Amino acid sequence: MDRQALQERYGIIGESEAIKQVVDKIMQVSGTDITVLLQGESGVGKDITARAIHSLSKRDRKNIVIVNCGAIPEGIIESELFGHEKGSFTGAHEARKGYFEKADGGTIFLDEIGDTPKNIQVKLLRVLESGEFFRVGSSKMYTADVRVIAATNKDLWELVKEGSFREDLYYRLDTVKIKLPPLRDRKEDIIPIFRKFVTEFSSKYDSVFQGFSDEAKELLISYRWPGNVRELRNVAEQLVVLEKSQFIDKDRLQKYLKGRQHLGSTDNLPVLSRKDPEDEPSGQQSSTDTGIIYRALVEMRTDISDVKKMLAKFLYSTFSEKEIKALPSAVSRNIDPNDISGHIRDQMDDSSLGIRSVDTTVEEENEEEIDEIEQFFADKEIPSIEEAEKFLIEQALKRFDGNRRKASEALGVSERTLYRKLDQYGLQ
Ligand SMILES: Nc1ncnc2c1ncn2[C@@H]1O[C@H](COP(=O)(O)OP(=O)(O)O)[C@@H](O)[C@H]1O
Ligand SMILES: [Mg+2]
Missing domain, CATH: 3.40.50.300 (P-loop containing nucleotide triphosphate hydrolases)
Known part of the structure; x- marks a missing residue:
């Protein structure tokens, strides 16, 4: 070959x-x-x-x-x-x-x-x-x-x-x-890969891609792509879904790139950049951030369903049904026996714990939920992921009188993660 x-x-x-x-x-x-x-x-x-x-x-x-x-x-x-x-x-x-x-x-x-x-x-x-x-x-x-x-x-x-x-x-x-x-070191690959994704998503979402301007093209090429081809794929998908059948000019594209920060590992969620006020005409949260939030939510949902699957798989391979029923509700409500049905215990397959493969049902489910999420956020001011996280942590600690074990259980994170977050956000 x-x-x-x-x-x-x-x-x-x-x-x-x-x-x-x-x-x-x-x-x-x-x-x-x-x-x-x-x-x-x-x-x-x-x-x-x-x-x-x-x-x-x-x-x-x-x-x-x-x-x-x-x-x-x-x-x-x-x-x-x-x-x-x-x-x-x-x-x-x-x-x-x-x-x-x-x-x-x-x-x-x-x-x-x-x-x-x-x-x-x-x-x-x-x-x-x-x-x-x-x-x-x-x-x-x-x-x-x-x-x-x-x-x-x-x-x-x-x-x-x-x-x-x-x-x-x-x-x-x-x-x-x-x-x-990284993609930024092989810029000549950006446009061909972008075209491929846009074509794929256009047919998937039954949309017609109307092309993009020279300036938009230049922006695609000069952008840093911290998340590499995966990020390029996400941007192509968002453009096809959220800018349905529109000609993509620089401003349209910018919304999906602007303000993305690269936090340590490229696996991190994007966060809103509040640091460049010149870019933000009114100093207010602009509606253009919806795209970033949308993407973060898609990724978060996918991550969470992966985590839930791992949890289900681990619990069902380790404990009996009875022991599982006796688990604290914060744990049990996060597991779905269907996640592992058919391949539990000694016959798990490649789609379960620690083994990643694309799960189409998760993607479809995400699409529906994204509609709802978009509706929800349509007329609201959107907090950054960090603000939202900080707020939830504060609420959980308040509810459990500062008991960190209970708070972390309710939030569905480990105590260690909670400690790290408390430190990160300077919370007591
Ligand atoms: N050269 C390429 N051409 C087309 N698609 C690519 C290319 N490189 C990566 N992708 C796509 O980008 C996404 C991320 O690639 P992946 O192999 O999962 O990256 P990694 O394992 O390095 O994180 C996948 O959807 C993959 O199919
Ligand atoms: Mg990989």
């Missing part, structure tokens, strides 16, 4: 030198079992690259199991990865396979590998070197024939230097590295 055919088949758009090199590397490594490390900021295309490598390989007939090492709670990551024996910990009613066993014959994609706890890193090194591992609570050695693709948006060497990542694992992973540069 040549480069162009591969790009078409996997929907990898781009003509930049960087994309060409990425695609060439995909072709070089996919026929082998060599471990590959994908490095790049969030939203640059690590997932699609991993999938392309897997599906071009002879392991294609088996699964690619996608594990987000940063999203699995520390207490269960070992059993998620390597499985456990019946009775190995409270609630382990059945023996269960881990992701490595599930990926046997296929590929495991360890996303956000830099966030793996150190005690697990030793075990990963072992599997990488010999394919051997132990289930939790067992001294029997298992082996799995698995190809490993890892990804990180961090500089792993920095993590090694600061002591949170093992040097031996670093060298083991660093043999073949594919660097995916």
Whole structure:
């Protein structure tokens, strides 16, 4: 297969030198079992690259199991990865396979590998070197024939230097590295990718794209895209939905870009910038912020439903129905047995805990809710996410007389997160 055919088949758009090199590397490594490390900021295309490598390989007939090492709670990551024996910990009613066993014959994609706890890193090194591992609570050695693709948006060497990542694992992973540069460093890819998304969403939402002005085009190219291709996709979707069948000029586009800040990780929600008063003609909250709020809400909803699914999956695989019923209501009202029906306990599938895949039902549900949310906000002044969060925290603490455990439970966050937020907002 040549480069162009591969790009078409996997929907990898781009003509930049960087994309060409990425695609060439995909072709070089996919026929082998060599471990590959994908490095790049969030939203640059690590997932699609991993999938392309897997599906071009002879392991294609088996699964690619996608594990987000940063999203699995520390207490269960070992059993998620390597499985456990019946009775190995409270609630382990059945023996269960881990992701490595599930990926046997296929590929495991360890996303956000830099966030793996150190005690697990030793075990990963072992599997990488010999394919051997132990289930939790067992001294029997298992082996799995698995190809490993890892990804990180961090500089792993920095993590090694600061002591949170093992040097031996670093060298083991660093043999073949594919660097995916941020979108702002390959500006010639922006317009082609944007066109692709706009075309896709126009047909999805039954809308006609009327094109965009030269100035709008320049703005797309000069914008920093902290969220990379993922952000570009979101902007394209919003333009298609909220500016339905309108010609996109610079001002229309600006609304969806302006004021977006880049807070640390690109995975963070966007917040409203209050720092550039010149941009805000009246000093008031302008209606143009609706787009930003909308996007934040879409992302928040998706995140929350992912979290709820993880919670459901964890609880149902760990506790009995009776124990689950006895859980505090703040927990139980957040779990839906349907999230795990059909694949609970030892047969969870790829769409559950720590394994991300696009869930279309979540997207559809979001669309409906967004309508409602938009209605709700149509004539109101909108607080920033931070203000809203701060307000909710204050309310929860007031209601529970300052009891942080209860407040965090009601808010559906961990106590640790609540402490961090209190600190962040300077609350007592
Ligand atoms: N070169 C590209 N061409 C087309 N779509 C892309 C490209 N790179 C990324 N995408 C899309 O952008 C979104 C984010 O990509 P993803 O692979 O999930 O990024 P990452 O894993 O690095 O965060 C996905 O919808 C993906 O399909
Ligand atoms: Mg990813």
